[in-house]
Amino acid sequence: MPIEDVISSKGRVRILRILTEIEELNISEIARRAGLNYATANQHLEALENAGLVRCKRFGRIRIFRFNRENSRARIIKKFIEEWETNK
């Protein structure tokens, strides 16, 4: 996924910001915190998962998404968000 596709979407940036802070959450909670509906949150999460920025873990019927700290791009994004948040 090109970088402009990641940061041009408000929804994706919100999701990334939430997951860098909380580390892991289920879709409903991500959608609630990001102010998105379930389907939109799901689409964004799938895209972010394909880009390797988040990872999904399945527990029975429940899917938990977590920020992929193992991915170097994800680590850079996390640093970028943290920097942005602290120097408002």
Add this chain to the structure above:
Amino acid sequence: MYHHFSVFKNESKLDLNYIPTRLPHRKFQRTLLNQFFRFTVENPGEMTQRVLITGNVGTGKTVLSQHFGLDITKEAEKKEINLNYIHVNCRECRGSLFMILQRALLNFHPHFPKRGYSAEEILQILIQILDEQNAYLILAIDELETLIQIGGSDTLYKLTRVQEARLKAPQRLSLICILREPRYLNKLDSSTRSTLQRNIIRLDEYSTSQLQDILKDRVDLAFKHETVSTSTLHFIAELASSENGDARYGIELLWRAGKYADASELSEVSPECVRKAVASVYPLVQKDVVFSLSSHEKLFLLSLARCFKHSKAAYLSMGEAEQAYAVVCEEYNEKKRGHTQLWKYIKELSALGIIKTELSSFGQRGKTTYISLPRVPALDLEQELAKILSTENRRSNTHAD
């Protein structure tokens, strides 16, 4: 700022949740518990264990288990074994297996969704997590009575037999069940009972001299030098002994007596302070029991306390109680619960021995329940509840901020 002398050096050592490093007069039981769970640090995954700890109120059941939990996890850490000890109180979980397992689960995944799955699913998820993290869990289920009463045999059966379907997989979940009365086990079916009754640790009531040793330890930790005399200590131990050897009651008395000494600006805890403390502690309705009630149970109890405070009558009808509760809900800005829910609260409070209920006599039109407050002074109960509720309010406001 004016600052007067305090008899305390560290009153947190008298907190009900404090786990002391030494457990006087429980050495044998502590060793026994260690023996039962030796395999968790020697051959983890080879087997699981179920241990039952029984004994009266204040005989050290909870602290024994927690003490063991702290030690065994430390030992496992040294051997790089991912062993977890989780202590869950069934009463706080309203006897729900779902809530008990959820607490355990949240320990591994703090943001796991709180709804949307069943107790059976959560049990499977918990095992899956343990497998993935190569972790082992000792789940201590305190006040098992509530789980037995509400869930019956099935819930415990599920917990005790979860490993059976995983014959070749590592055994990961062990249980410590803590309950006051072994007779509750008779409510279980024979197979569940036999699984649980294999290893029982019975804790007898403490004698006066044993209580004195326990209290002496706490005095050394919590009070300044020479602020509690041996005779005062003995006095408290005698009082706790007369309450069925309840060490928790003795520790609470000790703390309160210290508070009265501080309030009177005394340099020593006098027997008079202890007498004042006795009047303010209700052995039959302890602070932690009131504390563990749900917020609406507390509001309901507060409304009863207020009614009794102003009333000369010994009994209150259900209708009067409902009206008083509605007023209290309005005051605390809470949506009042319905009649059926209140009825459940009455049952719960009555089971805890805080209130007593009676059905109206025959010959009267209709049928109503009469409520009385047999042991606790209404004024004291009101103050205690108001204090707890205002702390909770403050806490929730802070969280909201």
